[in-house]
Every structure is written in C-alpha cells, then in structure tokens.
Amino acid sequence: MEPSKVIVGLGSCGIAAGGNKVYEKIKSLKETDNLGFILDKTSCVGMCYREPLVEVVDDAGSWLYGDVDEKKAIEIISQHLGLNSPIKEYLVKSDLFETGDESFFKGQVKIALRDCGYINPERIEEYEARSGYQALKKIRTEQLSQETIIQTILDSGLRGRGGGGFSTGLKWRFAHNSQSDSKFVICNADEGDPGAFMDRSVLEGDPHAVIEGMIIAAYAIGANGGVIYCRAEYPLAIHRLNIALKQARESGYLGENIAGIPGFNLDITVKEGAGAFVCGEETALMASIEGKRGMPAKRPPFPAVKGLWGKPTNINNVETFANVPWIINNGAASYAQYGTEKSKGTKVFALTGKIAHGGLVEVPMGITIRDIIYKLGGGIQNNKRFKAVQLGGPSGGCIPEHLIDTPIDYDSVTATGAIMGSGGMVVMDETTCMVDMARFFLDFTQKESCGKCTFCRIGTKRMLEILTRICDGKGVAGDIETLEELAYQIKDSSLCGLGQTAPNPVLTTIRYFRDEYEAHIRDKKCPAKNCKQLLTYEVIAENCTGCMVCAKNCSVDAISGIRKEVHLIDQARCIKCGVCLSKCKFEAILVY
Amino acid sequence: MRVQRNSYYTVEAEEPGLSVDLDLLLPLIEKYKSKKGNMIPLLQGTQNLYGFIPKDAFKLISENTGLNISDMYGVATFYAQFRLKPVGKIIIKICHGTACHVQNANMISDSIEEALQVKDGETTKDGLFTLESVACLGCCSLAPVMMIAGESYGKLTGKSAVQVIKEIKIRES
Numbered sequence: 001m002e003p004s005k006v007i008v009g010l011g012s013c014g015i016a017a018g019g020n021k022v023y024e025k026i027k028s029l030k031e032t033d034n035l036g037f038i039l040d041k042t043s044c045v046g047m048c049y050r051e052p053l054v055e056v057v058d059d060a061g062s063w064l065y066g067d068v069d070e071k072k073a074i075e076i077i078s079q080h081l082g083l084n085s086p087i088k089e090y091l092v093k094s095d096l097f098e099t100g101d102e103s104f105f106k107g108q109v110k111i112a113l114r115d116c117g118y119i120n121p122e123r124i125e126e127y128e129a130r131s132g133y134q135a136l137k138k139i140r141t142e143q144l145s146q147e148t149i150i151q152t153i154l155d156s157g158l159r160g161r162g163g164g165g166f167s168t169g170l171k172w173r174f175a176h177n178s179q180s181d182s183k184f185v186i187c188n189a190d191e192g193d194p195g196a197f198m199d200r201s202v203l204e205g206d207p208h209a210v211i212e213g214m215i216i217a218a219y220a221i222g223a224n225g226g227v228i229y230c231r232a233e234y235p236l237a238i239h240r241l242n243i244a245l246k247q248a249r250e251s252g253y254l255g256e257n258i259a260g261i262p263g264f265n266l267d268i269t270v271k272e273g274a275g276a277f278v279c280g281e282e283t284a285l286m287a288s289i290e291g292k293r294g295m296p297a298k299r300p301p302f303p304a305v306k307g308l309w310g311k312p313t314n315i316n317n318v319e320t321f322a323n324v325p326w327i328i329n330n331g332a333a334s335y336a337q338y339g340t341e342k343s344k345g346t347k348v349f350a351l352t353g354k355i356a357h358g359g360l361v362e363v364p365m366g367i368t369i370r371d372i373i374y375k376l377g378g379g380i381q382n383n384k385r386f387k388a389v390q391l392g393g394p395s396g397g398c399i400p401e402h403l404i405d406t407p408i409d410y411d412s413v414t415a416t417g418a419i420m421g422s423g424g425m426v427v428m429d430e431t432t433c434m435v436d437m438a439r440f441f442l443d444f445t446q447k448e449s450c451g452k453c454t455f456c457r458i459g460t461k462r463m464l465e466i467l468t469r470i471c472d473g474k475g476v477a478g479d480i481e482t483l484e485e486l487a488y489q490i491k492d493s494s495l496c497g498l499g500q501t502a503p504n505p506v507l508t509t510i511r512y513f514r515d516e517y518e519a520h521i522r523d524k525k526c527p528a529k530n531c532k533q534l535l536t537y538e539v540i541a542e543n544c545t546g547c548m549v550c551a552k553n554c555s556v557d558a559i560s561g562i563r564k565e566v567h568l569i570d571q572a573r574c575i576k577c578g579v580c581l582s583k584c585k586f587e588a589i590l591v592y
Numbered sequence: 593m594r595v596q597r598n599s600y601y602t603v604e605a606e607e608p609g610l611s612v613d614l615d616l617l618l619p620l621i622e623k624y625k626s627k628k629g630n631m632i633p634l635l636q637g638t639q640n641l642y643g644f645i646p647k648d649a650f651k652l653i654s655e656n657t658g659l660n661i662s663d664m665y666g667v668a669t670f671y672a673q674f675r676l677k678p679v680g681k682i683i684i685k686i687c688h689g690t691a692c693h694v695q696n697a698n699m700i701s702d703s704i705e706e707a708l709q710v711k712d713g714e715t716t717k718d719g720l721f722t723l724e725s726v727a728c729l730g731c732c733s734l735a736p737v738m739m740i741a742g743e744s745y746g747k748l749t750g751k752s753a754v755q756v757i758k759e760i761k762i763r764e765s
Contacts (some may be wrong), residue, residue, distance in 0.1 A: 194689035195690030195728060234730070274632055274671035291628075350732065426691055575699075
C-alpha cells in the first residue's frame, strides 16, 4: 500500500488566502505525531474562490478540500487520514462523490494548464513524469527538422495568446528566415493587465512547460540566446523560474548540444521588469532588456529581422509557449480539433469581478460568454443582475448583456469592439458604473503612456479629464462627441498597441451604455449608484431601529445617534463609501 | 506596479541628512560593470540596498561604469518600481486592479488615507507607513485586497482595513 499524499495549493493566490499557514500546520501535525503520509505542495489548480485548497490522494483516489483553514486541516488529517473517513462537507472535488463545485471543471480542456495543480513546480522529475521534455527529445529521436516544427505549429493554428492573435507559426518562420550569426527567443511574461493572472499561474505552476516551449522555438528559428522578461511584481514566479532553469541546465536541456542535438546551444535567463505596462509591447520590451526606457520603436524593421541587440528575435507570450510542447507531442491535428475555424485550440481566462466562482479556467475557443459565466463561473455574486463583461483589460472593451451569447474567438470578440486580450475577464453587475469603468481604464493607460506619441500622451489626459468631470457631475453637452473624436484621433496616431487600443474601453461603453453617460451628464445621476459625487446617503427614519451597526462600521464616524433612536448621517463628514448601506439589516439607508 | 508615477519627485527635493553608506554599492557595481544592459539591474540592486535610489548613488555608479547620469535618471523616473525618496518602515500596498476596483477598492484607500492623514505615495510623519496604490496583486478572488509586509489581507471593508493598520501600529510602538 502506497502512503497517502497531502498536497497543499501554494500559488500566489493560495498563499494570500492563508495556504502557508495550512501547510505549516499540517507539517507540524505530521512531525509531532510522526504520521506516515507524504506532504507536498503544488500551484494553482484554478479554483481561486475556494482557496486555500488541500488535496488528499489515497488508495481510493483524489479528494480536494476547499476553504481550508488550520482548524479544518486538523480535522482532515485526523478524520480522513486517521480514520479513513473523508469529510464530505468540505470536499470540492472528488473521484467518488458529486460535489456542488463540479460545474467549475466541466467544459474545461486543460492544455496550457495541463500540469498546474498536479505537480510540484519546483521538481523537474514531476514535470518529466507527465511527458515533460518529451517533445524536445522527440526532435532528436524522430529527427524533426526546423521546417517540420514550424509547419506543425502553423498547422495547429496556434495564435499569439498575449492578445495580438498573430499566427505563432508564421512568426517563427519569419525569424527562421532571417540570416544572422545569433538570434534570440524571448518570453513575454510582463503580464500588466490589471485583473489578469493567467501567465503568473502558468509560471508558478508549470515553469518547465514554458521553458520547454522556448527551447523548441529556439531550435526552430535557430536561436542561441533566450530571455524571460517577467514582472518584478511576481516574485514567486521569478523564484520558481530560476529553480526550473537551474534544473534544466543540470539535466542537459539547456547548455551545449541540448538533448543530444549536435550544435544546438542555448541558455535562458530571467530579466526582471521594473514596472511599466508599455513594456508588454515587444519593441518596448526589448528596449527595457537593453536597459533603456521602455519606449516602443517604429516597425518595420520587425523584431524577426532586427530585434534584441539588433539581432533577429522571436517574442511569444507565456501561454503560447506553454502550448508548444503539447502540440509537438500530440500533433497539430489534436490541437486544431478544439476551437473554431480561425481560432484553434484553447484559451485560459482569469475570471474575476462579481462572479460567484472566480478563478482560472481553460476552455476551447468558441465557447460562449454565457457558458463561461453561468456554467463554469456559477453566475453572478449575490444573485445580482449581469450587466457586462470586460475583456482584454485596458486595451479591451465591455461586452453588454445582449451580446452574452457571443462565442469567444478572436474575430467574434473583435467585432463587438472589445479584444480577446491576454485573458482577463472581469464580470460586472448592476452596481458597476460603466462611465466609472471607462474612467478607471483611461486613468491607467494615461499614467502608463510612455509619452512618445503626442496623441497618446496628451489625448488620453484630455479624455480622462472629461470622464472625471462626467463622474463628478460636471459633464456638459457635447462631452460624448468630444470623447469619440479624441478616441479616433488617438487610435489613428499612436505608434504602439497601447495608444491604438487605449480608447477601446471608452468607445465600447459609449456604444453600449450611452444612456449611462447621458444620465451622468444631463440628470447628474449615476444609475449604478457608484459615482460618489452624485450620491447622497440618508437614514430613513421609519425603518431605523437604532441598532448602531451602521455607526459602528462607519470608518469616518459620520453617523451619530444613540441606541434605539434614529441615527443621523453627517453629510459633511460622509465619504460616501456605502458601508452603512451594506451593513444595515433594516433597509433604513437611502441612496439617491 | 505603482499606479502613481513618481516622476514629479526631483532629486533636489531630497532632504539633507539622508547620507548612506555608498561602499555597499561597490560589489554591485563590480558585478554589473562590464555587462550589456546593466542599467536596470544596477538601479534595482541599489534600491534593494537602500530602499530608494540616493542622489549620490547615481554619481558613484556613473563614475564607475561610464553610464550617463541623465540616462540613469531617465530610466529611474520611467519605471514605476524606482523611488527617489526614502520610504516608511512599512509599505501598505492597496490593490487597484480591475477586480478590486469593481469591488470598491477606492473605499479602502479613502478610509486609510483618512486614518493615516496621508495621500497616495506619501509617508506618515512618524516614518512608519508609506501608502502605495498598486495595479493588481493577483489575488483577484479575494478583492478588495491590500498587502502589508508580504502578507495579503482580503475581502476588506474600510473599517476592517483601518483596523488592521491600527493593530500593526500598536504592535510597532
């Protein structure tokens, strides 16, 4: 009989939810009582809304427990492992029982995330045991030529998962065709979209998959240098990447004559970004690696001709690389069986916002937004009404309720005015103000504009001023038209993707939620009751029982009144945070 | 990533009495001196040593590596990571990613600003706390979130956020 295994999910989100405490607790239990199970850690399995997660693997199968704290951990160890009686009410996924959370996994197809949550990312043997580095070995054993690899990727239909959606195979072919004594392959891990964490999860959960993808790309284009450009805000990802790179070197997957292929030499290093959203743009990213200000350059010349240090360079995103070994192992046709005619394979989405089951999902292209939100995501939090979903971060747009049956593929999403983007999917309900959302994204892009192009630098600032004015109740007639005019000018006159797409959140919200803009401008009202300057909070005297809950929760002590008497909100002190409204059990707070 | 850019700080605005031990820099300079693309790692290393990039460090690096001071200053003010002013002992990072914004992260910032009497990017008078807005800490399902000394606090309200800070303040005093 094999010893049971206890595996704690320790991705960034698991740690934030208290995963480390649970791990330490189980470790101390194991040590004090000298228990015989194996304790291990893994990364994100995607079920963020149930973190911290603990998996028990015993003779009967796998049992995944959710929302585990130290107290539950003790119960799991004593009852499940001690008495062999699994605790059904804590289970979120099991081989033997139906749980209420099964729907989160149904419909998912895990290719890029194939190992995330299944292996300890700090051990190369576990990756190898799940077909890891098999694709690289296949190149030698089956004598695959560079052209064969490129053709396979081309046939698979894989498109850039960072948001651009350019054919990966074509990109590789361009870099392959450039003649030079040295070439580079770069992994873009500068995941800057606020609200997106797909790449972080892949890097933390399966760093070797990305590295193997890069090695295969390097072989295909003939590169001898590799760089992973990773956000400094992802310390755990950087830590695990460095461990993985060291192991890969020791195992002969990096270095000279890699995997026994004569003359194939490559090393990969990690470069930490320094916090600039624009560095996700490939020419800016290369400038940053060279130690300069990360400002985009004019193309052509394209990186495939003249990139890092003036040498031909191929840049792909984390998720794109993670798909590559799987495609080489399983063939282009297996990958292309998923998805739609023009968008093949699967895509990872970070499902966040007002969604009941937030987390990381990988779904075949062509699935509808409705299926993702209502089938996988469990619908909207607190049974509120769905209003819109934001795709593509600050470069994307909001897709409204009447387009909820839009299939997720590059072309259908683009037709709505949003973009596929890297995979951030933020769900909004009736309490989200769309004008404020547009202002939020413009605020972000305005600060992140590198300043090279006049329209992007100054235009976004002017747009932000107008949006702020509208949210403050000082909008004037003609503001919407000015916003639109500026938006098209910025799109037309910017060099890089940041400026070309920065107005998208404004344009899509005007297109689908014009009435909300008009309510702000004309009636000085925020229909979602979100824009503070347009709100007033008051106590409804008839309903107030004088329970003092609102007064206790008010962070600025703006509510006065004694027990069992009607309370009063001091309008001068009120910061309009809405806590009193959310805490009142008697519907005694009025917002208008 | 800090949402609030720090380009409005000038090196001249540095208060006197902030002299640092520059000898600490020498091994770092030695390590990166002859490497291609060394500017950002040098600045990152300097900040790791001192918590910010002191004015004299620019000079010393320039003299030893031949890098241009104006180029270094350009890079240091371009990226959100670099600070030209010292920070408080504890940095409060309030997440303003999309998910947190949707879950009312502004309320968390407002309450803490009110409680500590500082604005975003500023340090309290006692030098204990520095308040920073950041774009996405990556714990979107726990939104709204703040991070203090590597520890994340999720599902906050204005009240509970202020409570966390009060407790830290008591612990530190």
